[in-house]
Amino acid sequence: METQETNQVSGSYRTGGNRLSHAFGRMFLPRRDTISIGSLAKNALLSEYFVLYLSIAYMIVLWPIIPWMFGAQNVSDILSNMWPLLIIAIGQTFVLITAGIDLSQTSVMALTSVVGAMLMVGHVDPLLFSKSPVWGILLTEEGGLLSGYSLSFIFAIVAMLAIGALVGLFNGIAVAVFRMPAFIVTLVSMMFFSAIAVYLPKSENIQGLPEAYTSISSGSLLGIPYPLLLAVAVGVAAHILLSRTLYGRRLYAIGINPTASAISGIPTKRIVVLAYVISALCATLGAVLYSSRLEMGRPTLGDMQFIDIVGANVIAGVSLAGGKGKITWTLFGVFFFVLLANSLNLLNLPFYMIDIVKGAVILAAALLDVARNRAAIQSR
Template identity: 35%
Template sequence: MIATITKERLTKFQPLIALFIMCIAISLLSENFLTVDNGWNILRQISINICISVGMTLVILTKGIDLSVGSILAFAGAVGAGLLKFGIDIPSEGINIGFTLLGGILAAILVGGILGWFNGFAITKFKAPAFVVTLAMLTMARGFTMLYTGGFPINGLSESFGFIGTGWFLGVPFPVWITLVVVLLAVFMTNKTAAGRYIYAIGGNENAALLSGINTKRVKIIVYTISGITAAIGGLMLTSRLDSAQPNAGLSYELDAIAAVVIGGTSLSGGKGTILGTVLGALIIGVLNNGLVLLNVSPFWQQVVKGAVILLAVIMDKTNKE
């Protein structure tokens, strides 16, 4: 009994222990790691991944997957940037509809929500595998981005838009504030609302959830819509930080998001995991990336190390279930 309790506690705190050990090791190897500036730099860099990972967590809790978040991020960011800079032209009427900062932001979020909703609709309506549907959306959204931008970046955005990704508020980078709001809303949803309970119930046993009266299709559509919205928020932050909407933005971001979710303790089998665990997982990835850069490790080896960490997290997840 005591051994079982000890194992459960160790399992619960594995990500935190891993982060602590990693920070000690990197600080011993690099004197630039434990500095205030580097700390803010890490938090600013992981803000985008945390936003995407929050939506990904909700999807994986329902035993799903969303491979399209990187492409949705790129398309939403491009739409927001394009509307702010060029507006909407109607040549036949000689009209140009301009967009305010708020209008451009809301339009980008709407685009992300619509694409996410389509993912959820296709998965539930046609009972198609989430892997296949979101893989198709990954390709389509990337194509939409190329069509919208013509394959060229949209540069020279306004200073007010740039504040989203590079500004500071009360001594804290503004992207960190945005991420904090997203995380708090997700924590409230999963812990304090009926929708949150439904998400865990579907991931635990979808048939039982359905028989208990839960509208599983509606819940799934909601979580995929939220995943699209959080990807769009990440796209706005990335576009703002770069002062440019890049057609190839967000490449492989879905892998970092899935890695953060898995490392943070969320089970790929659904029904088990927390938003705060995902935040911790994203922090582990951020610290790992930052440490490898400070230690001048080759980018190619960085990919190898990151892949190994993901594999280790999956193996540990499977081992803990046995």
């Protein structure tokens, strides 16, 4: 009983009247007094697990149409697309809970992938890179600054995380301390840091990364791929941070009412700044996974991914107005989004049709959220 109630309090406010059990085994049970198809559908729709149900239903529908979707190769494709997006979307969730938004995640991905690659790359073609502003400093014909060291990839990742953290710090300070609108701040940092990511290698992809680095995306521990391990680690840490710790409680409080939070002694600036840092760090980890899979540092990494990141969060039910969101929701949202994109690909839809469907799904999710809020108000 106790855990049930604490779960309730730690985040599922979006369906005020919905008293569905939170224990997995009882997920499909409607309220005791109302057992009918209609109420079952309604409860499923209002449930915080709705997106998960939807994903499962979607898979059941697809099974006879494209059975090869569930083949080992494709499942592994789906998952390897999912882990980095999940990590990045989790970072975005933190910022969305503060009622902010982080448009700069994609530029963090590009910048860190470029800088990391420049540090550890083996040999580069001087024809391509001699015009780079860091030619002769960071980058020479013999490769990056750390080229040749056996642990270069670790130092490179540390450097990438440091750069990500700095960008996050910059965003966070501008938003929390100087009270600038998050949308514009992160829009400008998106433009600014993307431009730097393009400027440093003068638009060239940096290929020839050490094998130790590229094996991050392909290697595994006890049969569990590293990306999965990383995503689970980030997900569990984020879940605990949001639902169980002082920091998480305060983050929700700030998202709901920043003034009351400040008066209640919450160090609002520090907490908001940290949310942007977390967002940028998650983007960096995503960049590590992507660039190790691509085996290159790419100045346009993450271009157009913003839609996937925010789309997954909207589908998950994380509110742009702040104070509402959970890591499990984000997980379901990302899962559904990746599933959708993959299935449409397998159905041989052209990419623009996929975009149209993605848009329609995000719109439907937003509509569902509006309907849910109305239902919550009515059942009060």
